[in-house]
Amino acid sequence: MSKESKITLIGSKLAKTGGEFIYLGEIEECKNCKFKRLCHGNLEVGRKYKIVSVRSANHPCIVHEGGVKVVEVVLADLTIMIESKKALEGVVLNHEPITCDNFDCEYYSFCNSEGIKEGEKYKIKQVLNEKINCPFGNSLKKVIVELVENK
Known part of the structure; x- marks a missing residue:
């Protein structure tokens, strides 16, 4: 997916350049708001x-x-966990989440990343040089990725 920008609205206290958020969708209170389309449409x-x-x-x-x-946003880069053997900068892969139900693991949120769906294509921008001690013995690497369009 491209880094094309979109215009939306966000709470004034959260509106800081460089800030990141996961869009969770519309809530009941938004149904009759005149700004609903701008907040949720993009x-x-x-x-x-x-x-x-x-904007001020x-x-x-x-x-x-x-x-x-009013803020301008782009899709954020994501930090996810992948198998070590696939961790090469510049490679485009289909997302295969690491199967893990160890909610207490310090790496759980990287193995079960928000913002990316199974099967979506991404490009590895950077392989992080961090020692990963998977409790299940999996050989994993943490990488920074950007989503790419499925063609």
């Missing part, structure tokens, strides 16, 4: 976004104390 549920610019104007919102600001 984003995909479950995706992680990075704020690249914040503040708009009223019944959900966010202090109102909302």
Whole structure:
């Protein structure tokens, strides 16, 4: 997926350049809001976004104390765990989540990453040089990836 920017609204207290968030979808309070389309129309549920610019104007919102600001966002890079043998910078792969139900593991959130779905293509931007001690003995590497369009 491209790094094309999108315009949306976010709570003024959260509107900081470089900030990241996972879009969780519309809530009941948004149904009759005049800004609903701008807030929710451009984003995909479950995706992680990075704020690249914040506009100064503040708009009223019944959900966010202090109102909302217009922000420009792009899909954020993701840090995920993959099998060591596949961890090569520049490689494009289909996402295969690491099967793990050890919720107490320090690496759980990287093996079960939010913002990417099984089978989606991504490009490895960087392989992190970090020793991973998987409790199940899996040979894993932490990588930074960007989503790419399925063609």
